[in-house]
Amino acid sequence: MPGNVDPSLAPGATTSVPDPLVVVDQVAMTYVVRSNSHRGSSGKTERNRSASGLTTTHIEALKPLSFMVEHGESVGVIGTNGSGKSTLMKLVTGQLHPTGGTVYATSRPIMLGVNAALVQQISGQDNIILGCLAMGMSRAQAEGRRQSIIELSGLGDSIHLPLKAYSSGMAARLQFAIATSMDPEILVIDEALNTGDAQFRERTGRRISELREQAGCVFLVSHSLGTIRDMCTRVLWIERGELLMDGDPEEVTDRYQEYSNHLGRNRVKGARLLREECQRELVRTRFSWTDGTGRR
Numbered sequence: 001m002p003g004n005v006d007p008s009l010a011p012g013a014t015t016s017v018p019d020p021l022v023v024v025d026q027v028a029m030t031y032v033v034r035s036n037s038h039r040g041s042s043g044k045t046e047r048n049r050s051a052s053g054l055t056t057t058h059i060e061a062l063k064p065l066s067f068m069v070e071h072g073e074s075v076g077v078i079g080t081n082g083s084g085k086s087t088l089m090k091l092v093t094g095q096l097h098p099t100g101g102t103v104y105a106t107s108r109p110i111m112l113g114v115n116a117a118l119v120q121q122i123s124g125q126d127n128i129i130l131g132c133l134a135m136g137m138s139r140a141q142a143e144g145r146r147q148s149i150i151e152l153s154g155l156g157d158s159i160h161l162p163l164k165a166y167s168s169g170m171a172a173r174l175q176f177a178i179a180t181s182m183d184p185e186i187l188v189i190d191e192a193l194n195t196g197d198a199q200f201r202e203r204t205g206r207r208i209s210e211l212r213e214q215a216g217c218v219f220l221v222s223h224s225l226g227t228i229r230d231m232c233t234r235v236l237w238i239e240r241g242e243l244l245m246d247g248d249p250e251e252v253t254d255r256y257q258e259y260s261n262h263l264g265r266n267r268v269k270g271a272r273l274l275r276e277e278c279q280r281e282l283v284r285t286r287f288s289w290t291d292g293t294g295r296r
């Protein structure tokens, strides 16, 4: 279980929703980066220079935010580049520890992305076993899944070649097939839909639909508003590390499109006013815990 994700979501927690799978409670993330850069502070970053000449930069990637996701929801996550979407997903899956707040999940959330690590020197089929073990399967479970992963990858006899002989598209197919072999209850998809060629995209699209049907809930991070509208029942809009909207896909993507249009036409004031309007309108989630653990 990832360190910051508490699987024991308390049954005694007071919520207005009956079947929560993920609770993000006042979660915040500030990265600390040390470098010998001499540039000054700006925006959401703060820099301090030490006696050794090293500069410490604090990047506030996410301000405290809270939400809850219940069984059956497909949650889209949108926002401009660098707004904090991937950071939020890494916090949900436990790849990162938040600098504030806590993520609670009823089971281990699995990230389906294009960046699962593969080992270059060993064959595709040995990578399947390693990948499955790394995702928490037993050796027997990994062996049991091997054939279906080979079939989904569509790599044929190339599965016996070492990874270093694969093209990047072939490696991406294998990564996708390994990553989707889990049938997780809580699934996080980070832009994985754009992997591979047209034929493989069709196959991945089908597999993702299957996974969405089986999963308890799905998070989907994408810059494609069409994909978000087609696949999601709810959308979170994160901008400059802040949750700006949480609601109906049409409504949130329309507002986001309006914001992007302002930015695209360099209408900085229009974009700022829209952000401020969303901040005022957002109904912020607050949790009160009544299970005696002292959590609030």
Ligand SMILES: Nc1ncnc2c1ncn2[C@@H]1O[C@H](COP(=O)(O)OP(=O)(O)OP(=O)(O)O)[C@@H](O)[C@H]1O
Pocket (backbone or CB within 6 Å): 031, 032, 033, 059, 060, 061, 079, 080, 081, 082, 083, 084, 085, 086, 087, 088
């Ligand atoms: N490992 C890291 N170390 C330091 N800063 C980071 C790190 N990862 C992300 N950041 C910073 O955190 C902020 C949010 O980044 P994040 O990757 O979460 O954004 P994003 O919304 O997923 O962006 P994109 O749409 O471009 O993928 C950015 O300012 C980024 O520079």
